Amino acid sequence: MTDDGLKAARDRIDRLDEQLQALIGERAGLAQEIARIKADIDGEAGDCYRPAREAEVLRAVAARNRGPLSDETVVRLMREVMSACLALESPLKVAYLGPEGTYTQAAVYKHFGHSVTAVPLAAIDEIFREVEAGNADYGVVPVENSTEGVVSHTLDQLVGSRLSIVGEVALAVHHHLLSHASDLSEVKRVVSHAQSLAQCRKWLDAKLPSVMREAVASNGEAARMVRDEPAAAAIAGRAASELYELPILCANIEDEPNNTTRFLVLGQQSVPATGEDMTSILVSIHNRPGMLHRLLAPAADAGVDLSRIESRPSRRQAWDYNFFIDLEGHVAEDRVRQVIDRIEAEAAHLKILGSYPRAVL
Numbered sequence: 001m002t003d004d005g006l007k008a009a010r011d012r013i014d015r016l017d018e019q020l021q022a023l024i025g026e027r028a029g030l031a032q033e034i035a036r037i038k039a040d041i042d043g044e045a046g047d048c049y050r051p052a053r054e055a056e057v058l059r060a061v062a063a064r065n066r067g068p069l070s071d072e073t074v075v076r077l078m079r080e081v082m083s084a085c086l087a088l089e090s091p092l093k094v095a096y097l098g099p100e101g102t103y104t105q106a107a108v109y110k111h112f113g114h115s116v117t118a119v120p121l122a123a124i125d126e127i128f129r130e131v132e133a134g135n136a137d138y139g140v141v142p143v144e145n146s147t148e149g150v151v152s153h154t155l156d157q158l159v160g161s162r163l164s165i166v167g168e169v170a171l172a173v174h175h176h177l178l179s180h181a182s183d184l185s186e187v188k189r190v191v192s193h194a195q196s197l198a199q200c201r202k203w204l205d206a207k208l209p210s211v212m213r214e215a216v217a218s219n220g221e222a223a224r225m226v227r228d229e230p231a232a233a234a235i236a237g238r239a240a241s242e243l244y245e246l247p248i249l250c251a252n253i254e255d256e257p258n259n260t261t262r263f264l265v266l267g268q269q270s271v272p273a274t275g276e277d278m279t280s281i282l283v284s285i286h287n288r289p290g291m292l293h294r295l296l297a298p299a300a301d302a303g304v305d306l307s308r309i310e311s312r313p314s315r316r317q318a319w320d321y322n323f324f325i326d327l328e329g330h331v332a333e334d335r336v337r338q339v340i341d342r343i344e345a346e347a348a349h350l351k352i353l354g355s356y357p358r359a360v361l
């Protein structure tokens, strides 16, 4: 291309940037106006963050996309614009399972954008407590991994909590081996969270068969531990590599390339229907013959999809179980409400944990 061609293309980019900037500014002004309207309607107690509206905006962005940027990319950019607009309305504090550099932190930013204050906490129950106490506006906790199954601490905390699930985040998880070692042969110890070690078991067996594996509280913690120890390596994500300035010695070492972790967003509000929602309920039953069938039949009869059912011992009595059930749809929809009413009639106890928009990309 000639110099003239390059200059002409850059001139056009400059003009577009000007327009984009003006439009983003105008959009931010409208968000401020919305904040004033919300304050008039709801008073001080009003919640500026609207998960249903955000999901609708982002789904529309993906549906409109004609490339060349991917749907993920345009959604990410728009999420950041909305995040900045929301921060003008009311800055959010989001508690998550830390330390910094964990996948849960990545889930916070994927869901809320980077204009929130993300607060790392050491344990899942602390996140529930901080949000319940109003010290954080929302909490983000892992709930299940596509290769390793559920995060039982999160399910157990949901039993006694008065928080609602207001959203979900699905994150493709890529594990990297982070270390200052210049070669795999120098690595004498691998540190990570037990789940991440398990998710890379085959790779570790093949490449580092006789190297000691040590499970610690989180991937971020593992990265922090090994940053001054060249003979050690951590398994963690890109965020931890950047945060602790640890080079990626081997990338994408997970055994299952479609490894995804699902996170829940916890809050105090109830979220209106968007047309693509999920409802999570907790059901306890007395273990009688045919009970599980009676519990599931209402959903099958009504054609409501059950996307997940997970059982946990209730800890009230031996062989008494809590079931965590995810139904497609929103509790405001008649067909979902009717299924829940029928399940409730069979159950010893039923609690609606939340109806919330399905994760957007």
Ligand SMILES: O=C(O)C(=O)C[C@]1(C(=O)O)C=C[C@@H](O)C=C1
Pocket: 031, 034, 035, 048, 049, 050, 051, 053, 054, 057, 081, 082, 083, 085, 086, 089
């Ligand atoms: O529509 C609203 O309620 C807004 O506050 C605007 C906006 C946005 O930027 O689009 C910002 C924050 C909300 O969480 C949802 C959407």
